[in-house]
Amino acid sequence: MVGRAHKPTALAATPGLAPQPTVTFSPDNTSVTAELPTGESVSVLLYGATVTSWKDSSGDEKLWLSTAAKLDGTKAVRGGIPLVFPVFGPPPSAPHPTANLPQHGFARTSVWEFLGKSTSESTPAEGAKAADDLSVKLDFGLSAASLSAETQKLWPFKFNLIYSVTLNPSTLTTSLVVTNDDDKPFDSQVLLHTYLRVNDISSVSIQGLSNSPYLDKLLSPQAQTSGPSDLTITQETDHVYSTPNGASDPVTVLENGKPRFVVTRDNLAQVVVWNPWTEKAAGMGDFEPKGGYKNMLCVEPGAVGTWQTLEPGDAFEGAQTISIAN
Structure with a gap:
């Protein structure tokens, strides 16, 4: 390339452009963190x-993570x-195709590929701040x-998973x-095993599950x-609820009577509520501190009431949105 004697210097930022979200990798490239200009952040480990x-x-x-968690x-x-x-x-027992898989499957123990990021900023409604959008x-x-070759033998289906994590200010x-990329149908279940952080489990109550059938x-x-x-x-506590109105019912976690989180679901008809309490927490080697059960509550949207059967070329999509209520 022929140099120009008076070429302009590179601009550090476009004049007048509002601050944008940033995405960074950890030094060892095992996790990615996104941060909004207003300070909110989310971190995702590629493992699982x-x-x-x-x-x-x-x-x-807002999330609880064991201090002994293996990262x-x-x-x-x-x-x-x-x-x-x-x-x-x-x-389940054989002959179901998932019979030889580990508990909760392999998605949480597989290394995923980071496909990229996207940002959006719509025109705010009257009276709203630009950062809200x-x-x-x-x-x-x-x-x-x-x-791995071993896992492919345990579950020999061609599939594709796309997982999206979207951060907004609140x-x-x-x-x-x-997506089923195979030439034969397969059954599957999906669940988002969310550990919410609370201050004191004894002060927590959960709305949105009243009069719901459940399995204990x-x-x-x-x-x-x-x-x-x-x-x-x-x-x-280890309950699997099927709310009467399916995924349209929000689940609200309150602390001292005040809403803390609101969980809304899309196409995920079940909600698992789990807390290990004293003895179970004490028996799990990767659960630390042992008193951490007082500061966590799992509210887990999922499609686990039955099997989701996907024919070749079909796709299933499920989502949750967790809103900070205070």
Whole structure:
């Protein structure tokens, strides 16, 4: 290229352009962090495409992450938002195709590819701030070709997963698209295993699950129906709710009677509520501190009430949006 004697110097920023979201990789390229100009941030580990942190503009963490969580790819992450696919819980007995898979499947223990980011800033409504409409979306991908040879033998289907994590000033949205790229149908289940951070579980109540049929995984396989009162956590809890109106019912987590989080769902008809309480937490080697059960509550949207059967070329999409209520 021929040099120009008086060529202009590069501009550090476009004049008049408002501050934009930033996306950075960790020094070892194992995780990616997006931050809005207003200070909110989200971090995603490529191992499992696991969201490990979500902070508001003041730096207050909204997700619970065990201090003993394995972030080196040796074990599924304890905390944040692990992804469950293609089976929820212990796999069923043979001859079901998922019978030989580990509990909760392989999505949370696979290395995902970072596909890129996108940002948006729409014209704010009258009286709103421009920052309120600012967002950044991170996309991640996983396909059959990305799996180890051993895992491909355990679940021999061609598939494609696209996982999107979208950060707004007051919300975090996570969505998963499952596509069947095979020439035969397959069954799968999807769940977003979200660990919300709370100040004191004894002060927490949950709205939106009243009069819902549910399975208590600790007691009986027979379906039960919740009462009209808000749910409170006073012992080890592992319930799978199917809300009467499907995914249209929001779930609100309150603390001391005040809303803290509102979880809305798209095409995810079930909600798992889990807290290990004292004895279970003490028995999990990667659950630290042992008293951490007092500061976490899992509210997990999913499609796990039955199997989602995808014919060749079909796709399934499910999403959750967590809103900060205070």
